[in-house]
Amino acid sequence: MSNVTLFDVANGLATLLLTGLGSILPQPLHGWLINPNLIFALAATLFGAILLGASMINTIMLIWFERKMLGRFMDRRGAMHVGYAGLLQNFADGLKLFRKHTLRPREADSLGFYAGPTAYMVTSVLIFGILPISTGWSSGVLPLSLLLALAIFSFAPLFIFISAWSSNNKYSLLGGMRSAAQMIAYEVPILLAVVAVILVSGSFDLTTIVNLQQNYWFWGPLFLALLVFVVGMLAEMERIPFDLPEAEAELVEGWNTEYGGMLFAFFMLADYVRALVGSILVVLLFLGGWTLPSYVPSALTSFPLAGIFWFMLKTYIVFGVFVWIRASLPRVRTDQLLKVGWMRMIPLSLLSVVLAAMLVLVRCLPVFGCVPGLGG
């Protein structure tokens, strides 16, 4: 599986489909169908569809995973009736939301009300086109893929604020303002923590960063950066204990108070897409991505789709830690949130940048060994 990429698979499928279809059709149609441009267009569409399907199925499985895990934390069982162990419960919930009528408040602004959730969803899903899940999953060579992913990831407060403002509801507006303040406050430490990774790896390309970690996962030497990144990601994903924008006790449902039916499902799904992206970023930047250290038996890394298997396993473990935090900690106050963001996380992230610079200078650490191929 080493050299077969996902695009190759999509291209092969498209070629097979179009040539097969073209061979049974008369001449003018036959000529149009085996046009290489058309094949390329269909291949790109198939590639996107496969990515979208994989990310959506993973997101919904993530919701199932969270429900089962939260159930265990609360000494109950979580979803268990639809499908085996409740695996299809979330599909059923999605179907129910899909069938519901979407109501718009009379005074709400129509454009923002409908465009907000759509843009939120689209930008959240868009990141999957950039993230390399395994070797061959990337959509192309992007030298700045890490920056691009983080840039798209930080679009969210804008669309949240747009949809909150156009809902014409005080709770929505308060939630949107909180969301914007929170995301801006935590954007800075996240980027600084990423700077530490970039310093050590000397690259903005996620594939390069992962390949550098083959024997040297960054979570050890850059533990401080990992801590800041995880806390910042919790705030960016608006998960407990930083779910102030949708604090049920104070703000009905926060910025999606006025949304129902499929628009609400968009918000819900996009939240979990962002949670999945956050977990994937932690795995990519700090936990070695799809690689395993070279001293593990090769049988563990040579079976088909091994990279994806190990990558998703790591991702789900990281998300399990997020669920663990959600099950344990209460929601913080707004002032505590901003205080932790500006006064604790930013100094810590600066410190982690300094530590990363020292690591680049020293090149070897007593416990963690020497960094292979350091520096840019």
Place this chain on the structure above:
Amino acid sequence: MATAEAAPPPKSSGENPILYVAKPLATAARQFMKSLIRPSTIVYPFERLEDPAFRDKVAVAAGKPIGVGHVWDNYRGVHALNIATCISCNLCAFSCPDLCIDMVTVPGGDPKHPKKCPQIDYGKCSYCGFCSDACPEGCLTMTTKYELATPKRSEMVYSPQKMNEIFERKLPMNPIRVERPSNEDAILLDVPLCIGCNACARDCPTQCITMLDIPKPTPKPGEKLPKRIWKEPVINDSDCVRCGTCISVCPKECLFWGTHT
């Protein structure tokens, strides 16, 4: 921007990372490990604690003594009625504080004395158990059945036949006996008050009251005889079940509980 106007937060240990982050995380992890294999929540409609096999399995798994944590036998649930032994004495309906018991006719009585058995509206019932306590024959008892949910309100009314089916299922019964007139107690007649109206004999469920003629006294000059029927009830003690219906229906309140001297 929200904190710009806010008052400075109180000095507290709210950011102590050991106390406020590490401890809850440890607690949650312990709970997770404990319920990883089998959470202690019972999946109720599929698993029931009153199912003895399941109950013992749970107890053994938790290392607890067998037989704990089920529905107890003296639970006051839906009634069971043995129609065969019911004597239509009405006592359950009389004793009901919620007026949820109606006496309805069931087949099996003679035309003169139709057999009436209680029909209970569980929408009103408060499960006090007074009716079971009052039942002289012990035919209306409370069982451990507690699942009453129905989609229709009319299905909350349980007919005597339905309660008889519950009786035939032989659930653990709870014959509530708080205090009852014993066999030494008898129903006595305050003779001067009686007007011979036949109400007690008419309503007696066991028909143990007969109205006997009494001699009409000859009035003395100037004395006016009371306006009444010259009969008075005689109760057959061996047939009487001490239900007290006659006391309830007596218009002159001349029947009362007492002991034969």
